[in-house]
Amino acid sequence: MAKSARFTVEKTDAEWRTILTPAQFQVARQEGTERAFTSPLNNEHRDGTFHCVGCGTALWTMADKFDxxxxxxxxxxxxxxxxxxxxxxxxxxxxxxxxxCATCGAHQGHVFPDGPAPTGQRWCINGVVLVFQAKEDQTD
Incomplete structure (x- = not known):
């Protein structure tokens, strides 16, 4: 993904490679897809938030997660x-x-119109580009 003035956080590919694993780089910066059923976040059920692996921006909440x-x-x-x-x-x-991610441009996944209520949307996200922070571990 080319550097763009539209994101608050910008880095060169070389800089991204120093902070992301190869798998994270492939998904976040090259718009790849991780293999289905490989993310440990599929089985995460604690209350908390999911943050972008690239910049730390909070993107998703457990309240909106579904199987x-x-x-x-x-x-x-x-x-x-x-x-x-x-x-x-x-x-x-x-x-x-x-x-x-609107902050750094890290590819997350795709949204489909076949999700449950209340939105009817399914935001299908690559777990490798997320960092989960449990509510019990968050500081105010």
Whole structure:
């Protein structure tokens, strides 16, 4: 992913490679996808928030997480409308809605219109680009 003036946090690919693992870089910066059912966050059920691995921005909450059966952590909505941005992805020759961290541009996954109430959306997210912080471990 090229450096862009649209993100608050910007780094070169070399800088990203120093802070991300190869798997995180491949998903976050090259818009890859982790293998289904490989993220330990699929089984995370404690109250807390999910943060961007690139910049630490809070993106998702446990209150909005659900088991979609797809093999990736899924959410009904982002933590706020400002936290996550979207764009049209044509990589599979048909349009999908890709989502990324609005602060640093890290690719998160895709949003689909087949989720549960209240939004009817399924934000299908790569766990490798998330850091979970349990509410019990958070400081005020």
């Amino acid at each position: 979609s059966g797809t093999g990736w952590p899924s959410f009904t909505q982002p933590i706020s409308a400002e936290a996550v941005a979207t764009k049209t992805d044509w990589k599979l020759l048909y349009p999908r809605t890709e989502c990324h």
